Amino acid sequence: MAVGRGGVLELAVLGSLNETPLHGYELRKRLNALLGMFRAFSYGSLYPCLRQLLADGLIAEEPPEDGGCGTAAKSDVAPPLTGRRSKIVYKLTAEGKERLQELLTQAGPSSWEDESFGVHFAFFRLTEAEVRLRILEGRRSRLEERLDAVRTALARTRERLDSYTLELQRHGLESVEREVRWLNELIDTEREQAVRARAERAQAQSAEPVPDETNE
Structure with missing residues (x-):
């Protein structure tokens, strides 16, 4: 299954909770810092995502150790998600950890897009080296295609653009070039690390003692 628009938020939630269980307010702050860098983040999209993750058994709710406050702590039913600081702690389940690993292995075209790449990159420390490299190479390929398109369009329309629009086009072009x-x-760096890792594995294997068959 590809990581689509909803899957980006799912990955961000599961990846954040993989580090530590979080209160709803803490989770919202972390997601805003993470997703806000890469795309417009709507809190309204978070609540349906959390409800779906709870229904799927990928995350679980637990009351705070002090039992919370008010009557909510005495109820078996978690209070609805609101804009207030939630006393409910969200944590990853075993199924959630499996789903997170599944999402982290996906390196197809959807992971190269603007809104997906940043979130995947934020969790590269949890991602296998081979997958990291595929995502980076795919992102570069996507941006190189974008560069070609922008350069072609700019060459065709340069004479018809006013100076401000032309500067804006150049600024966008330079931004993509910097990212490339x-x-x-x-x-x-990833390729160098892969070469070193292979060399270290080969060295370790060559250093293993050879079984003495004379005593058999």
């Missing part, structure tokens, strides 16, 4: 250079550096 950044991706090139990351890809080179």
Whole structure:
């Protein structure tokens, strides 16, 4: 299953809860810091996502250790998600950890897009090296296609653009070029690390003692 628009938020929630259980308010702050960098984040989209994750058994609710406050702590039914600071702690279940690993292995075109790439990148420390490299290379390929399209369009319309629009086009072009250079550096680093890891594995295997068959 590809990580679509809703899957990006799912990945962000599961990845955040993988680090530590969080109160609803803390989770909202963390997601806003994470997703806000890459796309417009709507709190209204968070609540349906949390309800679906709860229904699917991927996350669970638990009251605070002090039992919470008011009558909500005495009820077996969790209070509805609201804009107030929630006293309910959300934590990842075993099924949620499996789903997170599934999402982290997906390196198809959807993970190269603007709103998905940043979230995948934020959890690269949990992602296998081979998957990280595929995502980085895919993102670079997508941006190189975008660069070609922008350069072609700019060459065709340069004479018809006013100076401000032309500067805006150039600014966008330079931003994409900077990201491509950044991706090139990351890809080179990932490849160097992969080469070192293979060399270390080969060295470790060559250092293993050879069984003595004379005593058999």
